[in-house]
Amino acid sequence: MLKDITIGQYFPGNSIVHRLDARFKIIITLIFIVMIFAANTVWSVAAAVAFLLLSYALTALSPSLMLRSLKPVIPVLIVTAVINVFFFEGEEIFRLWIISVTDEGVKNAVFMLIRVTALIVGSSVLTYTTSPIELTGGIEKLLAPLKVLKFPVHELAMMMTIALRFIPTLIEETEKIISAQKARGADFEHGSLRERAKAVIPILVPLFISAFRRAEELALAMECRCYRGGEGRTRMKQMKVKPADIVALAVSVIFLAAVIVIDILN
């Protein structure tokens, strides 16, 4: 069902991770991504995963949420792992016709599986604990230096805020339209591929119309409140760096350094 999508969803809370500054959380997530791809030995991967589990534990969110975020990508994970098994040279473990499975291949497959899983869980930690407004605010602040190059930072952030805001609304709307057309006897599950593609029209047309209508209403509402773009705009919630933010950043840098050192020593 459409409702099972949790990517980009925010779960309000009051944990240490929730209270961290969004800018720092974004940077820490980037550090973590570098960390997990830099890690190349069993110990360094273990260190990166430990870092992830530690941050997840600090969010005080239920572990089942972590599994839910992984559910939709299981096929991708499996394909990635299988492909990796076959494409590495090394000592042969066994042979299937022309395909040889090597120790290096298996090792790489396992690493890749852990990396992709950690990547998804890691970015979920960010989105689960940061409200869309804070997230885009953070991105806007981090990209602010690009304004010098005439890059429309504020506009980009505003577009992201609006897009994120409307994902749940449009999902709900789609479900309603599907039910309404089903009640008129529309059949989305049976028939040839061509018939099923045609059956989507009664969903798409009303959905587009409502999206345009909402866009128009939103634009009007923003204009009524004198929205004039980012020039001279102030924020209600000022972002302030707190000691906890520095500590969190320091811990992640230390973990990154540790991962690199372990790799070099091996």
Add this chain to the structure above:
Amino acid sequence: MSILQTENLTYVYGKGTPFERTAVDNVSLTIEKGGITGIIGHTGSGKSTLIQHFNGLLKPSSGRVLFNGEDIWENGKIMPGLRFRVGLVFQYPEYQLFEETVYRDIAFGPGNMKLPEKEIRERVLETAALFGIDSAMLEKSPFELSGGQKRRVAIAGVMAMRPEVIIFDEPAAGLDPRGRREVFDIIEKYCRKTGCTVLIVSHSMEDMAAVADRLIVMNHGSLFCHCPVNEAFSKSGEISAMGLDVPQITRVFSMLKKENIIFDDEVYTVDSAVKQITDYLSRKGGEGRC
């Protein structure tokens, strides 16, 4: 004869997640063939969830739904053709319009029934006439119409399937008083003419008092009562405690009663109020004018 029946119907949203919520809780009711039944309840009382079980859009978490005495989920599969026999008009149905012309939009339902072209045409024209949709409007794009016209086209789209039971979810929501009256008039006329069973979901006691024969009152997912309208209004104290508004005129009369001007308790439409007041005045008139 009963046409729709539920037995211990329960529906739970998001089973097994932290957001688990019982929307309909152990509801057993029987709806007789013919007549208009109003389903009222405050927001979140489970009325919209309940009606989506009647045409099989939702599958009960437990309990059964019977149509003409047969379980609609026999063997775990929905009864074939059920959605053409139990029509459901959603809230703000104008948002489901999608075709290029009004004619084709009304013909969408009958077309899905795989009826012959001639029959479809006949049904579309007949339903359109009922709603005062003329041939010029049939050729227009549904998106050129006014809000009230769109609403009528969307309702006609469901009625053209000629279902035996037709369910409306807040059919008058967002319309002005004149539009509301028009919609209810058409529904009432259609029901009386065809003998079709009509269910109307609403939170307005005022509207239901005017059109419904019987009322189903829902409260927090359970059935509060299912009885003729006047009986339901005799429980007006409990109904207001649920957060539903008793019709204004009923409130005026209960206030008059407190002032010791005694009228019949069951006044819930303006028409019956007019009658009561004229009766009262003529009685008083006998004692000398004031």
